[in-house]
Amino acid sequence: xxxxxxxxxxxxxxxxxxxxxxxxxxxxxxxxxxxxxxxxxxxxxxxxxxxxxxxxxxxxxxxxxxxxxxxxxxxxxxxxxxxxxxxxxxxxxxxxxxxxxxxxxxxxxxxxxxxxxxxxxxxxxxxxxxxxxxxxxxxxxxxxxxxxxxxxxxxxxxxxxxxxxxxxxxxxxxxxxxxxxxxxxxxxxxxxxxxxxxxxxxxxxxxxxxxxxxxxxxxxxxxxxxxxxxxxxxxxxxxxxxxxxxxxxxxxxxxxxxxxxxxxxxxxxxxxxxxxxxxxxxxxxxxxxxxxxxxxxxxxxxxxxxxxxxxxxxxxxxxxxxxxxxxxxxxxxxxxxxxxxxxxxxxxxxxxxxxxxxxxxxxxxxxxxxxxxxxxxxxxxxxxxxxxxxxxxxxxxxxxxxxxxxxxxxxxxxxxxxxxxxxxxxxxxxxxxxxxxxxxxxxxxxxxxxxxxxxxxxxxxxxxxxxxxxxxxxxxxxxxxxxxxxxxxxxxxxxxxxxxxxxxxxxxxxxxxxxxxxxxxxxxxxxxxxxxx
Amino acid sequence: xxxxxxxxxxxxxxxxxxxxxxxxxxxxxxxxxxxxxxxxxxxxxxxxxxxxxxxxxxxxxxxxxxxxxxxxxxxxxxxxxxxxxxxxxxxxxxxxxxxxxxxxxxxxxxxxxxxxxxxxxxxxxxxxxxxxxxxxxxxxxxxxxxxxxxxxxxxxxxxxxxxxxxxxxxxxxxxxxxxxxxxxxxxxxxxxxxxxxxxxxxxxxxxxxxxxxxxxxxxxxxxxxxxxxxxxxxxxxxxxxx
Numbered sequence: 157x158x159x160x161x162x163x164x165x166x167x168x169x170x171x172x173x174x175x176x177x178x179x180x181x182x183x184x185x186x187x188x189x190x191x192x193x194x195x196x197x198x199x200x201x202x203x204x205x206x207x208x209x210x211x212x213x214x215x216x217x218x219x220x221x222x223x224x225x226x227x228x229x230x231x232x233x234x235x236x237x238x239x240x241x242x243x244x245x246x247x248x249x250x251x252x253x254x255x256x257x258x259x260x261x262x263x264x265x266x267x268x269x270x271x272x273x274x275x276x277x278x279x280x281x282x283x284x285x286x287x288x289x290x291x292x293x294x295x296x297x298x299x300x301x302x303x304x305x306x307x308x309x310x311x312x313x314x315x316x317x318x319x320x321x322x323x324x325x326x327x328x329x330x331x332x333x334x335x336x337x338x339x340x341x342x343x344x345x346x347x348x349x350x351x352x353x354x355x356x357x358x359x360x361x362x363x364x365x366x367x368x369x370x371x372x373x374x375x376x377x378x379x380x381x382x383x384x385x386x387x388x389x390x391x392x393x394x395x396x397x398x399x400x401x402x403x404x405x406x407x408x409x410x411x412x413x414x415x416x417x418x419x420x421x422x423x424x425x426x427x428x429x430x431x432x433x434x435x436x437x438x439x440x441x442x443x444x445x446x447x448x449x450x451x452x453x454x455x456x457x458x459x460x461x462x463x464x465x466x467x468x469x470x471x472x473x474x475x476x477x478x479x480x481x482x483x484x485x486x487x488x489x490x491x492x493x494x495x496x497x498x499x500x501x502x503x504x505x506x507x508x509x510x511x512x513x514x515x516x517x518x519x520x521x522x523x524x525x526x527x528x529x530x531x532x533x534x535x536x537x538x539x540x541x542x543x544x545x546x547x548x549x550x551x552x553x554x555x556x557x558x559x560x561x562x563x564x565x566x567x568x569x570x571x572x573x574x575x576x577x578x579x580x581x582x583x584x585x586x587x588x589x590x591x592x593x594x595x596x597x598x599x600x601x602x603x604x605x606x607x608x609x610x611x612x613x614x615x616x617x618x619x620x621x622x623x624x625x626x627x628x629x630x631x632x633x634x635x636x637x638x639x640x641x642x643x644x645x646x647x648x649x650x651x652x653x654x655x656x657x658x659x660x661x662x663x664x665x666x667x668x669x670x671x672x673x674x675x676x677x678x679x680x681x682x683x684x685x686x687x688x689x
Numbered sequence: 690x691x692x693x694x695x696x697x698x699x700x701x702x703x704x705x706x707x708x709x710x711x712x713x714x715x716x717x718x719x720x721x722x723x724x725x726x727x728x729x730x731x732x733x734x735x736x737x738x739x740x741x742x743x744x745x746x747x748x749x750x751x752x753x754x755x756x757x758x759x760x761x762x763x764x765x766x767x768x769x770x771x772x773x774x775x776x777x778x779x780x781x782x783x784x785x786x787x788x789x790x791x792x793x794x795x796x797x798x799x800x801x802x803x804x805x806x807x808x809x810x811x812x813x814x815x816x817x818x819x820x821x822x823x824x825x826x827x828x829x830x831x832x833x834x835x836x837x838x839x840x841x842x843x844x845x846x847x848x849x850x851x852x853x854x855x856x857x858x859x860x861x862x863x864x865x866x867x868x869x870x871x872x873x874x875x876x877x878x879x880x881x882x883x884x885x886x887x888x889x890x891x892x893x894x895x896x897x898x899x900x901x902x903x904x905x906x907x908x909x910x911x912x913x914x915x916x917x918x919x920x921x922x923x924x925x926x927x928x929x930x931x
Contacts (some may be wrong), residue, residue, distance in 0.1 A: 443818070
């Protein structure tokens, strides 16, 4: 047990210190303040939402449903966020081989890794479930069952989503482990898994939204809890457990035990055959080819391959492209959205804005330029000793971002052109806007990476996700969005149509791009030179 | 061929003087050994020579070109084998070598001839199509050495090159270093293996706490034929009697 405890502790410490180091801020106090701000930014809306939900259910004389409702929401979020974390912790972590060599049972290694995911999910639960339990306790009075069972419910909450997700992910990866394209399949498969879970949830929500079901629910108190709990049935047991039902406490704890045992059984089965093969490099029997290419092409290829060959980087780069498509597919399947809505007379005048928004989406959500130096990690020394200029070194890094983002824009633009009622003029205006904003943002994001290169990371996730650079790029986009909204509000009837607004903004961003480009290649380049390991 | 003039490096984060007023001259065609205890400033010096680190004061000329003012010409004159084989490892060995060959503009014929020769010598030829990720530490080190020899640089700079190599590969590398110098090239390398330095080098420099404490030919350093380089090294770098 002592070994297991140490293993869990070291994993948690590793995650915590990596997250702290990724902020790249020397002042410890500032790190804590930022962490508190981040925590407040997550918890404050959850508290507000819990309060509103409580009031709604209190009017129906069933205030305890605030816990059921928030628990269900948290569980869905845990499913959604749990899958990429499980994939990253199990399949793309670099410590599996090291851990295997330790004198500790294999299933304990799996459980130690799961406990790190559990901590992540518990933090999500803390933001959603805890406020609902506390608000319920304050408003209705604290009972003994709530004091004893409340913390148990909170601590057990992440277990079910964690265990179900793990079993799904491990089973799926067991099937594809022999494939040559196991990394790509892992990503695509797990993204599909997320889509399936969301679609299932939407399907159930739709069923729950059936007027007959709702009417029945309001007539019958039991049905209302079933209606909410339909999306995740154990939530019903959990709510009733907090109300003091012994049978439901038994059910809830029993199902958690069953899942833990199932995972325990599977852990041994998965470990060597599945997880270890994922840490192996691929072995090719291909021929040796001597190909000549220009240094520029080689640099571009290098930065592209760094993204393509590292699953975490690829997922990070591609997710931004596919998010609008995933949203569209899900909403179409669930019947919440149809193309007819966009063809309506009220929407038509805004079409150029909608189409521009779709095309520019990859540039806005993508932050790959802010981690292009970081992604190279400790191999950064190599381009520094090559006989190439610093400007050239910078140019092809930015070009990688431009090619990826503009390819995404092109795909989304083509799909949009097929599906939406847009004309050629709108396409040209939106394309101009996309190109100028993509160029500008790629330059600005790259400057952030020059200022905060962060080359010493131990896990790719730390390079592209647990990285303050990414947060900073989001901040820039938020400020930019507010400025654009202000511009739109202030312009009023100044322009005849939205085409003119988008056109003017494109010119503004193009000018800003040239200014930032000058600054990058003439001033920031000196800072780039100073980057060292 | 390589000239360091009053070179100083102060790390901004801790204000530590890692290298202090270092002067060195490495001549064409010689094998120059760079010695020092751990943390003496060897790697920092090599990083400044190769442009990975900024120089705080002084200047470094590589093949007559200032690494700070004329970096491309200076960098075209040397290749580096670092102390840790940290390279982008998701590509295959041959992809890496093609990358290096393109960067130093090595023709197809030359690269084919040299990759085959060096890879066979280092017994890596059969593994070139495999992902670098699957290589052992020693294999990565060999790949870096092949990549460094490929452009036939004027100066070959190696930081602790023998660390991960097996005895056979270490012997091959030593022979290649000699061969490189015979062809008019220069080798600058740091090592802890004093025996190797003693057998291989024309001249050695010993650095301690960022300062040069000795730089001469082995014969002159020894003065008395009874003592070894190890005795000299320990005597010069020891704070207390061992």
